[in-house]
Amino acid sequence: MENIGNDIDSRLAARLRALRADRGLTLDALAERSGVSRSMISLIERGESSPTANVLDRVAAGLGVTLAALFADTGHADAGPVARRADQVAWQDPATGYRRRNLSPSGYPSPIELVEVELPPGARVSYDSGARAAVVEQQIYLLDGTIELTVGEVTHRLSGGDCLAMRLDRPTGFHNPTDSPARYIVALTTDGRSALNAAKR
Template sequence: MMTDINRRIAGRLRALRQANGWSLDRAAQATGVSKAMLGQIERGESSPTVATLWKIAAGFDISFSALLEDAPQADGVLLRSSAGGDWPTDDGSIQVRSLFPYDPALGIEFFVIELQPGACHQSEAHAAGVTEHVIPVSGSLEVCVDGRWHALAGGEGLRFAADRPHAYRNSGREPVLFHNLIHYRQTRPLPCGPAAGAL
């Protein structure tokens, strides 16, 4: 049975391909995700992992959250909750929740992430110009950039260019909760929400 989130991803992926005039073969070349997998995602037959979603977003040159949520309304005040907003994860070791989806006016999206004890999450390079800000809220977190691990305690923060492979690691015995703010260099408006196709 297709879940609501799989239905949204399927619709947005199909709309993105159509907007670009791309075949599944062309989309596979751009994203590094196989034609078979892209077809399964469009039909709602597969739940893509976080890593796969990042590849798709980078290949289409859009924000990560644009695959899953509409852009927030620009009314000046936005109250959001990350409760119950889990997005697809690789193996249950990491939970990704959106607090603020991509805002084209600001060029940012904001996530609340929980990493389980002993877990290490590898992230491939994002699009050129993408910058991440990582701030542990509870527990200690290690972040690897350019092969070097940085230890962060609660209240500390790390900013780095995310257009290179990086990783997050929890060496402790308790889950680590951290905030992840992602900033996109705005060379042109990034499609988001309905721009990727009305669902």
């Protein structure tokens, strides 16, 4: 996955500020909802921190959006249905080397988000967000390699061609137990229902 831009921290900073303002949340309010400290959120919003995937996922959960939404480039009002590879935003987790690329056209009205992920050999990425402000459904389709994907207390071992459907409502973890990179596609939808109401169904 090439073209991981040097301006990703500043892009992320602007996007986080905009999402928080759209929701009328103060730094303190977002800190309380996400479990991420006010000082860390402030550093991210100023482009002075390179946060980990887990921290960003917790912030996204507090905002009621997906992790992919934090990297969306919404600066083009005339967004079309095609996302050229050169325009797709890529990001690398400073803690694990895990790399993700937003594949979907930014700003285009669609309920589906696609992300390509590369998990380095031996890497582990954990998300402890648990319950979210909105219901997020996710499917993982493994292109190459092997991953062990833990959802709550259940671990699934996936190989090339396998697909796992899940709801993002509990801690999850991704582990590449091999000495080769694993590459997979993530498809997400957010339907706007509150996670609490959905859990009662």
